[in-house]
Amino acid sequence: MSETQAASGGVKVTPPFAYGEIVPLLKQHRVAVEDGIVAPALRKVQAVPISMSEMGRAARDYPIAFSGTPDGKRFGVIALLGLRQGENRLVDDAGRWREGWYVPAYVRRYPFCMASVTDNGQQRDERVVCVERGALAEGDGGRALEDESGKPQAWWEERLKLTQEFEADLLRTARMCDTLSKFGLLVPFSAQAVSKSGDTMNITGLFRGDEGRLDKLRADDLRMLIRTGTLGRLYAQMFSLDNLGRLLDLG
Numbered sequence: 001m002s003e004t005q006a007a008s009g010g011v012k013v014t015p016p017f018a019y020g021e022i023v024p025l026l027k028q029h030r031v032a033v034e035d036g037i038v039a040p041a042l043r044k045v046q047a048v049p050i051s052m053s054e055m056g057r058a059a060r061d062y063p064i065a066f067s068g069t070p071d072g073k074r075f076g077v078i079a080l081l082g083l084r085q086g087e088n089r090l091v092d093d094a095g096r097w098r099e100g101w102y103v104p105a106y107v108r109r110y111p112f113c114m115a116s117v118t119d120n121g122q123q124r125d126e127r128v129v130c131v132e133r134g135a136l137a138e139g140d141g142g143r144a145l146e147d148e149s150g151k152p153q154a155w156w157e158e159r160l161k162l163t164q165e166f167e168a169d170l171l172r173t174a175r176m177c178d179t180l181s182k183f184g185l186l187v188p189f190s191a192q193a194v195s196k197s198g199d200t201m202n203i204t205g206l207f208r209g210d211e212g213r214l215d216k217l218r219a220d221d222l223r224m225l226i227r228t229g230t231l232g233r234l235y236a237q238m239f240s241l242d243n244l245g246r247l248l249d250l251g
Contacts, residue, residue: 012117012118012119013115013116013117013118013128013130014115014116014118015113015115015130015132016049016113016115017045017048017049018041018042018045018048019041019110019111019113019132020041020132020133020134021132021133021134022113022115022130022131022132022133023130023131023133023136024128024129024130025112025128025129025130025131025145027145027146028145029131029136029145030136030137030139030140030141030142030143030144030145031111031131031135031136031137031142031143031145032135032136032137032141032142032143033111033135033142033143033159035155036096036097037094037095037096038091038095038096038097038107039110039111039135040095041110041132042088042091042107042110043088043091043095044086044087044088045081045088046080046081046082046083046084046085046086046087046088047067047078047079047080047081047082048078048079048081048104048106048107049076049077049078049106049170050064050077050078050079050104050105050106051077051105051166051169051170051172051173052077052169052172052173052176052229052233053169053172054102054104054105054169055077055233055236055237056232056233056236057102058079058102058104058240059236059237059239059240059243060102060240061101061102061243061246062079062080062081062101062102062240062243062247063079063080063193063203063240063241063242063243063244063247064077064078064079064080064236064237064240064241065077065078065080065206065207065208065237065241066078066177066180066186066206066207066208066209066237067206067207068186068207073181074174074177074178074181075177075178075180075181075186075207076173076174076177077173077177077237078206079104080203080244080247081247082247083193083201083203083244083247083248084201089247089250090250098250105162105166106166108162109159109162109163109166110132111131111132111134111135112129112130112131112159112160112163113129113130113131113163113167114127114128114129114130114163114164114167115127115128115130127167129160129163129164143155143156176228176230176233179225179228179230180209180230180234183213183217183221184210184213185209185210185213185214185234186207186208186209186210187207187208187209187210187213188205188206188207189206189207189208190202190203190204191203191241191244192244193244193245193247193248194244194245194248195245195248195249196245196249197249199248200248201244201248203244208237208238208241209234209235209237209238211235211238214231214234
């Protein structure tokens with residue numbers, strides 16, 4: 001992951017996972033996006049982050065796990081798209097997502113994102129809408145964000161709403177993960193995916209919810225997990241691991 005540094009030398013914008021160099025989006029930009037086609041940068045990713053509101057839907061199709069930072073202090077939620085590094089079993093040779101499978105918001109919002117800005121070592125409070133530089137089109141190519149009257153194009157309004165809502169939900173997801181970590185409900189695990197033909201693949205280095213530890217929680221803490229929707233999502237994650245074999249079955 002690289003950082004984009006402004007000409008002043010003091011302002012930095014950090015891109016999300018799998019993005020190249022990103023720049024703040026300007027209304028005069030034209031962007032090369034094609035509906036239904038997955039960007040090349042995402043066709044070889046083994047997993048993508050998903051948000052709290054997606055977990056129930058994504059758990060029907062994908063194995064979901066928690067990924068941890070090297071220091072073990074922060075966690076995020078990911079949907080596995082492949083079982084090997086650089087493998088994405090959900091995208092065909094034409095760049096289209098497998099029909100009938102949920103398309104994560106991370107894939108649908110690309111090449112746009114919300115990014116934090118660091119100015120002379122200090123992170124600003126606001127986040128700005130950015131776009132991957134490689135997706136910007138030259139001249140009259142690509143799609144305009146606004147029509148001739150200055151009104152946002154319908155496609156852009158939809159993509160902007162998705163980008164903003166996904167970013168807000170990622171913040172809620174981070175708080176959920178912090179709560180689960182504080183209660184000691186996330187544990188490292190190893191699993192073996194078994195296909196219908198008997199092929200196997202081992203999965204390590206990730207975290208899952210621990211149902212046994214839920215029994216040790218105080219009643220007030222358990223009610224809080226229920227009230228915030230956290231408990232339901234934790235169970236969705238645990239049940240989703242049954243999809244490991246389904247993922248291995250994909251050709």
